[in-house]
Amino acid sequence: MGSSQSTExxxxxxxxxxxxxxxxxxxxxxxxxxxxLSDPNIKYARILVVGQIGSGKSSFINSVNSVFQRRITNEALVNKTTDRSTTFTKLYKTYHIRNGQSVMPFVLSDTMGLESEDLHGIHTEDIVKAMGGYIKERYKFNPESSITPEDEGYRSNPSLQDHTYCLVFVMAADKISLADDDNIYEKVKYIKSKADELEIPQVMILTKPDDACPLVNKDLRKIYTSKKIKEKLKEYSEHTGISVSHIFPVKCYHEEIDTQNDMDVLILRAFKHIEQMANDALRLKCNENKNSE
Incomplete structure (x- = not known):
């Protein structure tokens, strides 16, 4: 009994x-x-999803859709191999969140993964351009150089519909430590600083909590009693500047064949936070646009 209590x-x-x-x-x-949405003239509020390779960006997008569809979906293609050393997503693609046969007033835009080495993974300036609405659908990212106005995928005059209203970083909790991956942190902090300048709120989704903590692996409801998970939230917050209150550990669907209540609750809770922040940013942007006319 004493040993059990000590372990707990x-x-x-x-x-x-x-x-x-x-x-x-x-x-x-x-x-x-x-x-x-706060402005009826805007059909969809764009949520931009970025993150380190292998963190589960596409899986998160699929999981959000799975919750509302009440079945496992796989619109955003996911790398099924165990190789997490190279990015799988190459194109800038936007996904609607389906509510039965209709769609919700939010879209999720997927991007190429971040890598620690320069000239690998998405160029940070491409993320900045995407936040401003300058990248067209299905643009193929080039790790060696950022998009320019001369590129076919460049949008010269983005509308309010094209802008990003919430930036979502997706990072994996099962990383032992990112102490040796300072370049990823530097890239995230740079992207965050640009989002701050554009007044775009940021949220972090912490995936794979079940791989990071044995307690959570056995019982997902222990996710917010786990000391390991709380340590991970603090670590990512300290290294990126994103508030702990804006970091949400979520288990994404990747091997399940049916949706599960506890997984859905974590996803819905996180997405509610994202939705509200995006809508607040949209309201401010639209008001500024009206005042400048």
């Missing part, structure tokens, strides 16, 4: 350090499905 104290807090509405999946889903 070592790896787990006595009570959750963040409240989670485990029994309110239907309420969360209903609230999000009924969400309306």
């Amino acid at each position: 104290t070592e790896f787990e807090y006595g009570k959750p350090w963040r409240d989670t509405p485990w029994r309110k999946k239907d309420y969360l889903e209903k609230t999000l499905k009924e969400f309306e």
